[in-house]
Amino acid sequence: xxxxxxxxQTKIIFGADRISKIGHESRAFGTKALLVYGKGSIxxxxxxxxxxxxxxxxxxxxxxxxxxxxxxxxxxVRLGIDKAKKESIEVxxxxxxxxxxxxxxxxxxxxxxxxxxxxxxxxxxxxxKFLPLTCVLTLAAAGSEMNGGMVVTHDExxxxxxxGNKLLNPAVSILDxxxxxxxxxxxxxxxxVDAIAHILEFYFTTEDPSTPVQDRxxxxxxxxxxxxxxxxxxxxHDYQGRADLxxxxxxxxxxxxxxxxxxVGFPMHMIEHTLSAHHNIPHxxxxxxxxxxxxxxxxKKNPKKLNQFATRVFQVEKTxxxxxxxxxxxxxxxxxxxxxxxxxxxxxxxSSKEIPFLAKESLPLASIWRLKNYDAEKIEAILxxxx
Amino acid sequence: xxxxxxxxQTKIIFGADRISKIGHESRAFGTKALLVYGKGSIxxxxxxxxxxxxxxxxxxxxxxxxxxxxxxxxxxVRLGIDKAKKESIEVxxxxxxxxxxxxxxxxxxxxxxxxxxxxxxxxxxxxxKFLPLTCVLTLAAAGSEMNGGMVVTHDExxxxxxxGNKLLNPAVSILDxxxxxxxxxxxxxxxxVDAIAHILEFYFTTEDPSTPVQDRxxxxxxxxxxxxxxxxxxxxHDYQGRADLxxxxxxxxxxxxxxxxxxVGFPMHMIEHTLSAHHNIPHxxxxxxxxxxxxxxxxKKNPKKLNQFATRVFQVEKTxxxxxxxxxxxxxxxxxxxxxxxxxxxxxxxSSKEIPFLAKESLPLASIWRLKNYDAEKIEAILxxxx
Numbered sequence: 225x226x227x228x229x230x231x232x233q234t235k236i237i238f239g240a241d242r243i244s245k246i247g248h249e250s251r252a253f254g255t256k257a258l259l260v261y262g263k264g265s266i267x268x269x270x271x272x273x274x275x276x277x278x279x280x281x282x283x284x285x286x287x288x289x290x291x292x293x294x295x296x297x298x299x300x301v302r303l304g305i306d307k308a309k310k311e312s313i314e315v316x317x318x319x320x321x322x323x324x325x326x327x328x329x330x331x332x333x334x335x336x337x338x339x340x341x342x343x344x345x346x347x348x349x350x351x352x353k354f355l356p357l358t359c360v361l362t363l364a365a366a367g368s369e370m371n372g373g374m375v376v377t378h379d380e381x382x383x384x385x386x387x388g389n390k391l392l393n394p395a396v397s398i399l400d401x402x403x404x405x406x407x408x409x410x411x412x413x414x415x416x417v418d419a420i421a422h423i424l425e426f427y428f429t430t431e432d433p434s435t436p437v438q439d440r441x442x443x444x445x446x447x448x449x450x451x452x453x454x455x456x457x458x459x460x461h462d463y464q465g466r467a468d469l470x471x472x473x474x475x476x477x478x479x480x481x482x483x484x485x486x487x488v489g490f491p492m493h494m495i496e497h498t499l500s501a502h503h504n505i506p507h508x509x510x511x512x513x514x515x516x517x518x519x520x521x522x523x524k525k526n527p528k529k530l531n532q533f534a535t536r537v538f539q540v541e542k543t544x545x546x547x548x549x550x551x552x553x554x555x556x557x558x559x560x561x562x563x564x565x566x567x568x569x570x571x572x573x574x575s576s577k578e579i580p581f582l583a584k585e586s587l588p589l590a591s592i593w594r595l596k597n598y599d600a601e602k603i604e605a606i607l608x609x610x611x
Numbered sequence: 612x613x614x615x616x617x618x619x620q621t622k623i624i625f626g627a628d629r630i631s632k633i634g635h636e637s638r639a640f641g642t643k644a645l646l647v648y649g650k651g652s653i654x655x656x657x658x659x660x661x662x663x664x665x666x667x668x669x670x671x672x673x674x675x676x677x678x679x680x681x682x683x684x685x686x687x688v689r690l691g692i693d694k695a696k697k698e699s700i701e702v703x704x705x706x707x708x709x710x711x712x713x714x715x716x717x718x719x720x721x722x723x724x725x726x727x728x729x730x731x732x733x734x735x736x737x738x739x740k741f742l743p744l745t746c747v748l749t750l751a752a753a754g755s756e757m758n759g760g761m762v763v764t765h766d767e768x769x770x771x772x773x774x775g776n777k778l779l780n781p782a783v784s785i786l787d788x789x790x791x792x793x794x795x796x797x798x799x800x801x802x803x804v805d806a807i808a809h810i811l812e813f814y815f816t817t818e819d820p821s822t823p824v825q826d827r828x829x830x831x832x833x834x835x836x837x838x839x840x841x842x843x844x845x846x847x848h849d850y851q852g853r854a855d856l857x858x859x860x861x862x863x864x865x866x867x868x869x870x871x872x873x874x875v876g877f878p879m880h881m882i883e884h885t886l887s888a889h890h891n892i893p894h895x896x897x898x899x900x901x902x903x904x905x906x907x908x909x910x911k912k913n914p915k916k917l918n919q920f921a922t923r924v925f926q927v928e929k930t931x932x933x934x935x936x937x938x939x940x941x942x943x944x945x946x947x948x949x950x951x952x953x954x955x956x957x958x959x960x961x962s963s964k965e966i967p968f969l970a971k972e973s974l975p976l977a978s979i980w981r982l983k984n985y986d987a988e989k990i991e992a993i994l995x996x997x998x
Contacts, residue, residue: 225854227626232619238871239614436838437855437862440831448824467612468824471871475824480867484625484858 226432226486231390232479234370238399238471240463243271243360246317247278249396253356254314256285258307260328261319262292266362269406275319275360287311289331295500295507296323298342299379304331305341308355318359318394322366322418322507325359326374329392332357333374344387345376347592351389359397364404364470365415365508367422367477369397377501384501385589386493399474401466409457413563414508416453416469419476420446420556421492421511428522428529430485442481443536448472453563489595492518495603498586505572512565513572516557517609521602523549569610579607613819613873618777619866621757625786625858627850630658630747633704634665636783640743641701643672645694647715648706649679653749656793662706662747674698676718682887682894683710685729686766691718692728695742705746705781709753709805709894712746713761716779719744720761732763732772734979738779746784751791751857752802752895754809754864756784764888771888772976773880786861788853796844800950801895803840803856806863807833807943808879808898815909815916817872829868830923835859840950876982879905882990885973892959899952900959903944904996908989910936956997966994 237245250257257279266272279286289304308316308331318328334341336353343349361369368374373388404412423442430438449472455465475481482488495518496510523530527549534540534552541548560567569576583603590598624632637644644666653659666673676691695703695718705715721728723740730736748756755761760775794802810829817825836859842852862868869875882905883897910917914936921927921939928935947954956963970990977985 225625225851225858227629229622229624231622235616235618236870237616238612242614434851437832437835437858440835441828444827444831445824448827451823464612464821467871471612471824483623484854 225435225437225484228483230479230483232370232393233395234393235396236370236399236474237396240400240402242398242400243274243403244278246275246358246360246398247280247282247284249398250279250315250317250358251282251284253358253395255283256287256312256314258287258289258304258311258313258316258331259319260292260304260316260324260331261290262321262324263290265406266319269403271319271360271362271403275317279317287313292320292324292327294323295377295384295504296327297379298376301327301330301334301341301376305334308335313355316355316357318357319362321361321363322368325361325366325368325394326376328357328359329368329372329374330376331355332392333389342378345385347387351391354391357392357394359394360403361397361399361470362403363407363411363415364466364473365418367419367474369394369399370474370478373477375497382501382585383588384497385592386490386497399470401463401470404466404470405461407460409460410564411506411508412456412460412469413453413565414506414512415473416449416563417508417512417515417560417565419449419473421515422476423481424515424519425490425492426482426485426488427533428519428526429489429491432486435485438481438484439532443533445472445475445481446537449476450559457563490593491595491598494589494593494595494598495586495606497589498582499572499574502582502585503572503574509566509572512560513567513569513610514606516553516560516567517606519553519556520550520609521606523553569607576608576611579604583607612822612824612871615870617866617870619757619780620782621780621865622783623757623786623861624783627787627789629785630661630787630790631665633662633745633747633785634667634669634671636785637666637702637704637745638669638671640745640782642670643674643699643701645674645676645691645698645700645703645718646706647676647679647691647703647711647718649677649708649711652793653706656790658706658747658749658790662704666704674700679707679711679714681710682764682771682891683714683762684766685763688714688717688721688728688763692721695722700742703742703744705744706749708748708750709755712748712753712755712781713763715744715746716755716759716761717763718742719779720776729765732774734774738776741778744779744781746781747790748784748786748857749790750794750798750802751853751860752805754806754861756781756786757861757865760864762884769888769972770975771884772979773877773884786857788850788857791853791857792848794847796847797951798893798895799843799847799856800840800952801893801899802860803836803950804895804899804902804947804952806836806860808902809863810868811902811906812877812879813869813872813875814920815906815913816876816878819873822872825868825871826919830920832859832862832868833924836863837946844950877980878982878985881976881980881982881985882973882993884976885969886959886961889969889972890959890961896953896959899947900954900956900997901993903940903947903954904993906940906943907937907996908993910940956994963995963998966991970994
């Protein structure tokens with residue numbers, strides 16, 4: 225195990241009928257709130273009304289900032305920052321999934337500085353000040369509700385960059401599984417894939433060969449994500465399935481599993497970000513295509529770990545051969561297909577002719593994220609495994 | 612999964628050579644520190660000197676409060692409170708295992724009130740104010756370094772009571788696995804048993820039949836505690852073993868596994884507290900005696916869960932019969948024997964004639980902890996299983 229510092233201060237309020245607590249929790253930070261949200265879904269299912277009522281009951285003044293889209297855009301974040309500055313906002317309230325929460329974090333970091341918020345993403349400036357953030361989560365996927373990470377896409381440059389700072393951990397996140405009852409099957413499945421990808425990035429990129437506590441925790445989460453995702457797909461109103469999936473997605477990226485792993489990387493996310501920046505595909509759909517090919521690449525590098533994965537998660541018979549590592553990858557790929565996720569670039573309508581271009585476009589993020597082993601040739605090779 | 616609120620604000624600094632950070636971390640809360648510690652071991656292994664130097668380097672004034680014993684005494688806590696009041700202490704620094712940290716918490720809660728600190732333990736007063744607490748952990752066992760719980764024994768009344776409040780969560784805990792290199796084999800094993808008991812109290816007393824995420828997390832922890840305890844016993848300087856064991860013991864009782872379980876109880880601890888209050892035996896030794904008998908009792912109540920435990924932790928073949936549940940209990944009991952822990956009252960030099968008295972003595976805590984199902988008859992029956 226590697227040395228680590230762990231200090232996750234997000235307060236989690238988990239369960240049915242908890243959304244109306246958002247007013248009380250947000251009021252602790254001020255009265256002037258910027259409410260960040262997405263498109264119409266929370267209007268339709270009544271969550272927006274519940275949140276507005278709860279905030280108003282606490283006497284809060286609300287400035288609306290709706291319209292966040294998936295693969296959230298820098299231009300929309302900048303508009304939010306303008307509003308927050310103009311209205312002297314004291315607390316940001318995010319109601320949505322990862323895209324909404326990430327946009328809210330970028331607004332939180334960008335409001336208290338004079339320079340453009342994009343400089344945080346390119347590493348030219350570091351985050352030192354922030355506006356407090358409270359969240360109501362409506363999608364089990366990104367884990368942004370309990371960490372300091374954020375991903376935003378630069379509209380013109382087609383760069384989907386991520387950065388983070390523990391200052392941006394939400395102060396409070398309300399996780400109500402019933403808020404995800406109306407999430408369509410496709411996005412339920414994409415969310416599960418996203419969380420599995422988060423776990424596998426940690427599981428396979430740690431350079432510490434001995435992390436038994438973290439390994440068992442991560443393997444248990446993957447098994448539970450698969451089980452709860454299937455429950456949620458079979459019956460979108462299965463409370464237990466939705467609750468388990470929601471909590472697992474949070475745990476996949478809240479720092480608990482990563483504590484002790486040392487330096488880890490996000491190579492799959494790096495490649496997927498290029499795909500979704502140029503094709504605006506859902507993040508989870510891009511990941512389900514990249515993940516099996518990247519795992520095959522990792523199998524060559526670390527067959528022992530891949531065998532452990534295959535044995536413990538898919539009960540593939542225990543041996544140390546490459547063949548069995550491949551069986552584990554096949555099991556995961558088959559499961560992606562079973563839950564309706566794409567596993568080829570073709571399904572995403574991305575031509576194999578684009579591969580050299582996409583590999584090259586991934587390089588700036590590879591550099592910023594210090595993925596030293598990933599040059600254009602290697603990224604091309606992985607993408608060719610996705611055809 | 613049940614609704615829950617999770618907000619654990621303890622900052623964990625984990626790894627070798629981190630103890631010298633205690634001065635910097637403590638200075639954030641003031642300059643006047645009460646240093647709480649145990650007997651001579653931290654003088655011998657140099658940890659006390661490292662802590663004192665680090666605190667003095669930050670210009671802190673230190674009042675010493677050594678001599679905490681295992682099964683820490685109320686009288687010694689009261690002396691600490693007197694010192695803290697007299698010296699206008701601003702921060703409490705605990706260096707030791709669970710007994711030391713629990714004493715420090717009691718001093719933290721007791722210093723800012725006029726009434727006797729014992730009233731917190733009997734439930735007559737509730738904790739509303741506290742002095743900030745920083746810790747250097749030297750024993751993998753109790754988990755007190757990342758929770759708000761504390762256990763203290765009333766000297767005259769022979770009552771070993773526990774209570775807690777999230778305000779008493781240490782602000783910072785430094786976990787250096789090398790600090791446990793000199794822990795004797797017996798106490799290394801007792802610590803492992805204590806952590807396993809914490810997990811099994813949650814695992815079996817939850818009334819929610821469907822907690823798959825928490826179950827896998829807990830099962831993984833038990834497997835890792837057993838593996839890392841054996842490593843540590845085979846080679847007391849095995850860093851990896853000591854590190855895994857230390858982190859598992861923290862995770863066993865920091866609220867992460869319990870989130871979503873709903874109401875849980877501590878019946879094994881209730882019974883063990885009576886044994887150690889009257890016989891001053893090590894807590895882990897008392898638990899290794901009570902645990903198998905209590906599990907047999909639970910097997911009748913919830914055979915399905917005990918089979919899951921037997922199957923997943925000990926790879927006992929999957930069936931739903933009582934026989935296989937018993938196999939799981941036998942595996943755990945055999946492991947206790949393997950690591951040198953007692954499994955009978957006789958080994959603790961407690962006569963079976965005392966059983967009715969000990970059962971009766973357990974009742975006040977059963978009442979305070981709201982263990983409604985545990986009357987004298989039931990406790991007697993469990994204790995008769997320990998003969």
